[in-house]
Amino acid sequence: MRGMIEEITAALGAHGLILRGGFVFPDGEDAPCGASGAQARSVLLVGQAGAAPWPHFLRWRKKQPQAIANPLDTWSRQVIGGVAEAFGARAVSPSDRPYLLFQQWATRAEGLRPSPLGILMHPQYGLWHAYRGALLFEDELPVQAADPAIHLCDNCVDKPCLKSxxxxxxxxxxxxxxxxxxHVRGADGEPCRSGGCLDRxxxxxxxxxxxxxxVQAFHMASFMR
Known part of the structure; x- marks a missing residue:
């Protein structure tokens, strides 16, 4: 199983994505189903650190219809879905309906806590990371929930994220x-539209x-829609 996780890491890395930890669902937890329809036993979170997936996404985007809706979600689903199929997992996305417990899963997988902006604060990546999907396995993988990570917001006195x-x-x-x-849509919102959230x-x-x-402008345009 450990070798399989390394192979999954390599497959995701070819697209700029990374494994963001995982855990085994405890007995009795109402876990979602895996690829065959049986209840999942393990979950691996998939995401990014910084903008590493961006050039991979842009190359894919050039080959797609311009009118495609939610292109980054579509790209993420295709990439993670392909990895899931190769390794016998079920791929799920944060935008799936009904919504799955991605924020809770991420907290359990990496031991993170939310910043004042609601984004989970990572001790290395800060606020510049994201979760793009998850792989659900019906087998118990050699992964476990992380211990609580250092929460950098606790020692941040000035809280500039709430003042900008x-x-x-x-x-x-x-x-x-x-x-x-x-504000973002209005006349004074140009700095936000072109450079991203000032607080973040x-x-x-x-x-x-x-x-x-x-990249920030792309996400802000999506927010405005």
């Missing part, structure tokens, strides 16, 4: 979605993994 947005999109009350959306960019952690402006 002119409409205070993030606060103790949560995310002001409508205010953020109106203000975080001092993991800056070497920060998405380039064109």
């Amino acid at each position: 947005c002119s409409v205070v999109a993030y606060s103790a009350e949560g995310f002001a979605y409508q205010a953020c959306l109106a 960019n203000a975080c001092p952690q993991g800056t070497s993994y920060r998405y380039p402006p064109e």
Whole structure:
């Protein structure tokens, strides 16, 4: 099994993706089903650190119809789905309906906690990472939930991530979605549209993994739609 995990890591790495940890579902947990329809025993999270998948995605995108909806989700599904088929797993996505417990799975797999922006804070990548899918196996793999990771937000006194947005999109009350959306779409939202969320960019952690402006602009355009 350990060899299979290494092979999965290599298969994902060919597309700029990485394994983000995993765990075995405890007996009695209502786990989703695997490839055959039987209940899954293990899950491996798949995602990215920084913008490593971006050039792979762009090469794929050039060959697709321009009107394709949610191209990054579509690309992720194809890549992760191909890996799942090769290794006898079921591929699932954060956008699948009904929604699966991806945030909880990610917390268990890597021991992470949310930042004030809701994005899980990673001790190495900061806020510049993402989960693109998961592989569900009906066998018990040699993986286990991670111990709690260092939570960098605990020692961050200034909290610049809560002070950089002119409409205070993030606060103790949560995310002001409508205010953020109106601002990004409006005349004063150009810095956000072209360079990404000002609050997210203000975080001092993991800056070497920060998405380039064109990647942030792509995600912001998706948000505006």
